[in-house]
Amino acid sequence: MGVNLLWLVPGVVGGSEEYTVRLLHGLADLGATDLEIELFALDDLRRAHPDLVARFATHTVRLRGRAKALRVVAETTWLPVAIRRRHLDLVHHPGGVVPLGRGGVPAVLTIHDLQPLDLPENFSRIKVAYLRAMLPRSARTARVITTPSRTAGERVAERLGVPVDRIHPVLHGLEPEAFAAAPAAEVDRVRAERGLARRWILYPVITYPHKNHVTLVRAFAALAATHPDVDLVLTGxxxxxxxxxxxxxxxxxxxxxxxxxGRVPRADLDALLAGAAAVAFPSRYEGFGTGVLEAMAAGAPVVAADATALPEVVGTAATLVAPDDVAGWASALAALLDDDGLRRRRIAAGRERATAFTNRAGARALADAYRAAADRPAGPPDSEGGGAAG
Structure with missing residues (x-):
C-alpha cells in the first residue's frame, strides 16, 4: 500500500507532521509481514526526515512545498500515475482529503479534526469553502477514516454523516524517552537564561485564535498580585x-x-516542562492535544480546557476548566501553586495517564485500519474525491 505525503510540507503543517511521521516509524517497528508500505512525497521529505525515508521505499516529486497549487496538481496528475505503476491495493491519505483522480485505488483517509467547519472564523473564506466541498466527498470516498481521538471520530460521524463502523481512532502516542524529565541542571540553566521567576506557568503553543491565549493572560493577571514569585511563559x-x-x-x-x-529548542522546552509549576491548555478546540500528553509525561501538573478532545486525553489526571472562564482558570492555577499535595497528586496521575498512550499502540491501530479497509467493498468512483488540504 501507499501513503500520500504530498501534503506534508516539513516544518509548516504542524502537529499533523509529527503525528504522521511518528506513526510511520511505529509501523516500521511493528514489522508486520502482511503490510508492504511505500511513501509518495515531496522531495523535501528526504532532507527533513532521512531516517523515515531510509525505512520505506519512497517516491518523490521535485516541488517546493509552499507552492500549494503545484502540490494539488501533483496529487491529481503525478500521484495517480505513480500509484497505478506500483499496482497498490490501498492508499492512505493522512492530509485530510482524498485527492481527485486517486488512481482507481481504494482509500484510507485521516481527518485530524473539523475545525475549519466548526470554527470557520479562524480560517480564510477560500479554505473554508474548499473544505466544505471536499471533506464530505472525501469522507464518502474513503473505505476507512482514521481520527486522532475518539472525540474527533464522533464529530466526523455527526458532522459528515459517516457510519461509525468506518471510523477507526488512531490515538497519538509517546516513545519511552518522553518520560525522561530534563535534569535539574538543565532546568536551572533555562531559568537563568530566560530570566524567569522561581516558579512559572507554561503554555507551549503558537498564537492561533482557538488556542485562547487571551483567557490565560487575563487569568494570570488575576493571580499575579497574590503570587509575586510566579511568571507566565508563552512559547511558540x-x-x-x-x-x-x-x-x-x-x-x-x-x-x-x-x-x-518564540520557538525554543527541544531541550529548552523539555526543561521548561520539567520545571513548570503548572502547564495550562485553555484551547477551545483540539483533535487530540499532544502538548497535554507531553506535559503529563514530563511530570508537569496540567490544567486543561473542558473542550473537544482534551478531557479524553487527560481523563481524571488534570484539572478541567471551561475554556473562557477567566476566574475558573485563575482559581485552578492558584490551587496548584498553593497546594503541594494537590500538585504531587496531579503529577503522579498525569504520568500514569500518559503511559496509556504509546506510539506502538497507535501503529497497531493504524495497521488494523489498513486491514479493515482491505476487507471492505470498493468505495464510490473518483468523482467523489477532493484535492490537497495542506
Whole structure:
C-alpha cells in the first residue's frame, strides 16, 4: 500500500507532521509481514526526515512545498500515475482529503479534526469553502477514516454523516524517552537564561485564535498580585491571534512577568516542562492535544480546557476548566501553586495517564485500519474525491 505525503510540507503543517511521521516509524517497528508500505512525497521529505525515508521505499516529486497549487496538481496528475505503476491495493491519505483522480485505488483517509467547519472564523473564506466541498466527498470516498481521538471520530460521524463502523481512532502516542524529565541542571540553566521567576506557568503553543491565549493572560493577571514569585511563559511562534495576545499582555498589569520566547529548542522546552509549576491548555478546540500528553509525561501538573478532545486525553489526571472562564482558570492555577499535595497528586496521575498512550499502540491501530479497509467493498468512483488540504 501507499501513503500520500504530498501534503506534508516539513516544518509548516504542524502537529499533523509529527503525528504522521511518528506513526510511520511505529509501523516500521511493528514489522508486520502482511503490510508492504511505500511513501509518495515531496522531495523535501528526504532532507527533513532521512531516517523515515531510509525505512520505506519512497517516491518523490521535485516541488517546493509552499507552492500549494503545484502540490494539488501533483496529487491529481503525478500521484495517480505513480500509484497505478506500483499496482497498490490501498492508499492512505493522512492530509485530510482524498485527492481527485486517486488512481482507481481504494482509500484510507485521516481527518485530524473539523475545525475549519466548526470554527470557520479562524480560517480564510477560500479554505473554508474548499473544505466544505471536499471533506464530505472525501469522507464518502474513503473505505476507512482514521481520527486522532475518539472525540474527533464522533464529530466526523455527526458532522459528515459517516457510519461509525468506518471510523477507526488512531490515538497519538509517546516513545519511552518522553518520560525522561530534563535534569535539574538543565532546568536551572533555562531559568537563568530566560530570566524567569522561581516558579512559572507554561503554555507551549503558537498564537492561533482557538488556542485562547487571551483567557490565560487575563487569568494570570488575576493571580499575579497574590503570587509575586510566579511568571507566565508563552512559547511558540506568532500566529493569527498574535495582535490580540500582545494587546492582552499590555493591558493585564503584569506584562513584565509574561515571557514570550518564540520557538525554543527541544531541550529548552523539555526543561521548561520539567520545571513548570503548572502547564495550562485553555484551547477551545483540539483533535487530540499532544502538548497535554507531553506535559503529563514530563511530570508537569496540567490544567486543561473542558473542550473537544482534551478531557479524553487527560481523563481524571488534570484539572478541567471551561475554556473562557477567566476566574475558573485563575482559581485552578492558584490551587496548584498553593497546594503541594494537590500538585504531587496531579503529577503522579498525569504520568500514569500518559503511559496509556504509546506510539506502538497507535501503529497497531493504524495497521488494523489498513486491514479493515482491505476487507471492505470498493468505495464510490473518483468523482467523489477532493484535492490537497495542506
Amino acid at each position: 511562534g506568532e500566529g493569527p491571534a498574535e495582535a490580540d495576545v500582545v494587546a492582552a499582555i499590555a493591558a493585564c498589569g503584569a506584562g513584565g512577568r509574561v515571557h514570550r520566547t
